[in-house]
Amino acid sequence: MIENTIPVKGISLFLFTIVSSFVVLIYFFAWDSQNKIDENSNYKTSWFQESSIFICPLH
């Protein structure tokens, strides 16, 4: 019998992986941006660097 159910477990784990990947990237991007700002107070950050620092709770 063919069923039409939403594969909740599979999609949830898939989303967890996507979130984990972004967490890793954002954490290191924020760390990198913070280092650059600490080294040079006149350093001009891009929107991307600012966003990573804003999103990352550890930086």
Next chain:
Amino acid sequence: MSFALKIRQSISDIDFKHYGWVIVAVGAVAQMIGSAIRMAFGIIIDPLVEEFSWDPKSIGIAYAIMSIVTAFSSPIAGYCSMKIGARKTMYIGLLLFLIGMMWTALATTIFEFYISYGVIFGFAQSLFLVPVIPAVAIWFKKRLGLATGLIIGMWSLGPAIVIQLMGIMLDSLGWQQTFIISGIVGTIIMVISLQFFRNTPQEMNLLPYGATTINSDKNTNIQGENIYSMNLQKIVYNTNAFWSLMNVHFLGCVGHAVILIGLVPLMISKGISYTDSVMCLTIIMVVSISTRFLTPILGDSINPKIIMFLSFLGQGLFVIPWVFTEDKWMFYLVGILWAIPYGGEGTLFPIMNRKYYGFFPMDTTYGWQILAASLGMALGGFIPGLVFDVTGGYEYAIWISAFFSILGAFVILTLETTKKVLRPSFENLG
């Protein structure tokens, strides 16, 4: 009966006269040509810098474009293969391959290089490579593990041979002549090979390897009943296994891409010479050939879920000693240990697809899995450089690799048993 006797018996039972082995040979040649040019990218960077004074970073962007185009066009390639057949899809891929090679050789601006190598060759690669494994799967009802093992083994062996040949040609003929000659020779070999290629056993009035009866039901006419295939594909999308296998392929590729890109710089950062560091990578490649070949066979005959779980777990755990290792020989020893699960990690997907979806065209499903794998390789390749910029070392990258591989092992544990088909296949839909 002893184990050795069982193996001997099993090998003697194989019918090598079946036409399916010709399809395997054509698939292996396609893999060899398609993947070799991609792997050879590293050896054309210097000649391009010399001739056009392009920045190596800008040249590297072409490789990134190619990887992204290949990734996102893989599901399209799978869909085309299911819709018009693997043979026609591979012919289109071959035409693009030839155009890409010629144009790359004649490119004079970096933008042209991005289009020819990045876009055209990237698309050619997915059309060329994605249909191969699903086509072989249609030819083998039994012994799929051996058939895919032989093809996947060529992923490592083929590029190793072709890169050597291209290296010699580059020295004597220059990079432009090398690309033109490789393009023409590769195309001729593939045109000849594809003459022997058939999409399905039905086209030759044959049974798939290991099938015992001809099912006259319209559902068995795989290429002719595309609407039926498409409808069944929608059911595949509704299974947890579809999403989890994509997920697992992504995680595994992040796990090993970090190592393949970051191991040599890690060893150099610990005072080991460049030559010795490259040797470690070579050892890994050589050792992994054996498990690339053996794992699908083991998975097909034992339990692919367990073998896949152990491969992911091994790939995740065996990288950890590298964080603490300083000695060259310890790097080599850990490299040998790591290469065993690494070789087996990515080779079981066709077997898992077969176990879950039965004797059903896996082109589109496999295309999505290749998309996930390619994105995983892209992310994994990016991480070591980013980590080094921040920390000045590669140790964090190793931990990230371990995390992604072990997460993959965990996702495998959540998969359903492979002992029964999840959804109706062509055999049991009447």
